[in-house]
Amino acid sequence: MRVGLGVDVHAFAAAEDGRKLVLGGVDIPFDRGLLGHSDADVLAHAVTDALLGAAGLEDIGHYFPDTDARWRDADSIGLLREVRRIVGGSWEVANVDAVVMCERPKIRDHRDAMRKNLAGALEVDFSRVSVRGTTTERLGFTGRGEGIAAQAVCLLQER
Ligand SMILES: Nc1ccn([C@@H]2O[C@H](COP(=O)(O)O)[C@@H](O)[C@H]2O)c(=O)n1
Numbered sequence: 001m002r003v004g005l006g007v008d009v010h011a012f013a014a015a016e017d018g019r020k021l022v023l024g025g026v027d028i029p030f031d032r033g034l035l036g037h038s039d040a041d042v043l044a045h046a047v048t049d050a051l052l053g054a055a056g057l058e059d060i061g062h063y064f065p066d067t068d069a070r071w072r073d074a075d076s077i078g079l080l081r082e083v084r085r086i087v088g089g090s091w092e093v094a095n096v097d098a099v100v101m102c103e104r105p106k107i108r109d110h111r112d113a114m115r116k117n118l119a120g121a122l123e124v125d126f127s128r129v130s131v132r133g134t135t136t137e138r139l140g141f142t143g144r145g146e147g148i149a150a151q152a153v154c155l156l157q158e159r
């Protein structure tokens with residue numbers, strides 16, 4: 001068995017930038033999206049780095065550099081699916097647990113849709129993926145509504 005940890009942070013764009021807010025592959029109705037070269041799906045990125053860490057591979061920026069136009073506005077669930085392929089079939093995802101930190105939006109309204117998207121990319125049953133939201137009690141950059149942070153752990157077991 002091997003465990004990996006992924007952490008990611010993205011800043012909110014200005015409302016007039018018209019960026020969509022995408023978390024765990026879910027388009028969330030919200031007044032602002034996150035800044036990024038890709039779709040800035042901070043949750044998918046944390047899960048991707050947790051999977052890569054568990055597998056002892058390079059990080060997300062190695063496989064999908066933000067200097068490469070191919071990844072502009074990329075669907076990060078698609079990138080996670082690609083990383084699952086890179087990790088290979090000798091490793092099975094035992095479980096993933098992820099936390100999204102923001103005051104708003106409420107994650108619990110969307111968590112099952114996020115779990116479904118993440119589990120699909122990871123080729124595991126929905127029950128193996130957990131997602132939760134928490135505020136930081138208005139403290140720090142997440143508390144001020146400047147951005148969203150996500151952390152994830154991934155456990156891999158040999159088939
Ligand atoms: N972005 C968020 C923040 C919180 N939640 C839900 O609210 C509960 C209480 O959060 P606290 O930070 O006040 O402890 C939390 O357990 C979540 O159920 C959320 O969904 N999305």
Ligand SMILES: C[C@@]1(CO)OP(=O)(O)OP(=O)(O)OC[C@H]1O
Pocket residue numbers: 008009035036037038039040041045060061062064065066067071079
């Ligand atoms: C997937 C990538 C591709 O540019 O997305 P970004 O939106 O740049 O997000 P970040 O989490 O800063 O780095 C990961 C990148 O590899």
